[in-house]
Amino acid sequence: MSPVIEGATMNRICQIVASVGMGMMLTGVTLPAASQPPGLIAQVSAEQFYRMGLEQSNRGEYREAIASFEQAIQLNPVYAEAYFHQGIAYSKLGDFENAISSFDRAIEINPDYAEAHFQRGWPRCSWAIGLRL
Numbered sequence: 001m002s003p004v005i006e007g008a009t010m011n012r013i014c015q016i017v018a019s020v021g022m023g024m025m026l027t028g029v030t031l032p033a034a035s036q037p038p039g040l041i042a043q044v045s046a047e048q049f050y051r052m053g054l055e056q057s058n059r060g061e062y063r064e065a066i067a068s069f070e071q072a073i074q075l076n077p078v079y080a081e082a083y084f085h086q087g088i089a090y091s092k093l094g095d096f097e098n099a100i101s102s103f104d105r106a107i108e109i110n111p112d113y114a115e116a117h118f119q120r121g122w123p124r125c126s127w128a129i130g131l132r133l
Contacts, residue, residue, distance in 0.1 A: 045075050046073075049071040050072040053067075083102045087099045104120065
């Protein structure tokens with residue numbers, strides 16, 4: 001015969017389980033896919049691809065960064081920051097058409113993204129006069 005768990009105790013157990021799960025996520029420990037809530041895996045993976053893209057950009061590996069940002073975007077289609085940094089990487093390669101498209105998408109997702117508005121102007125200007133950033 002199993003013990004009866006009263007409502008207050010069950011709520012506390014749920015809180016503890018939820019906090020342990022969040023702590024594991026924040027420390028990089030992942031649970032098996034079957035035990036994670038839907039969407040959690042995609043969000044963690046999108047963030048991982050985004051961070052990898054930032055690291056690649058910082059090393060000047062712009063093509064690789066673009067691919068990493070694209071993976072993040074595939075997993076989270078409304079990831080404005082991934083579009084923004086993808087636009088920066090495209091700009092660094094002189095691919096202004098794709099840079100502008102990435103900045104446009106970031107702005108479409110977040111119309112108040114001031115830096116995306118600002119950065120979108122640089123490739124437009126450079127593209128018009130044939131400069132490479």
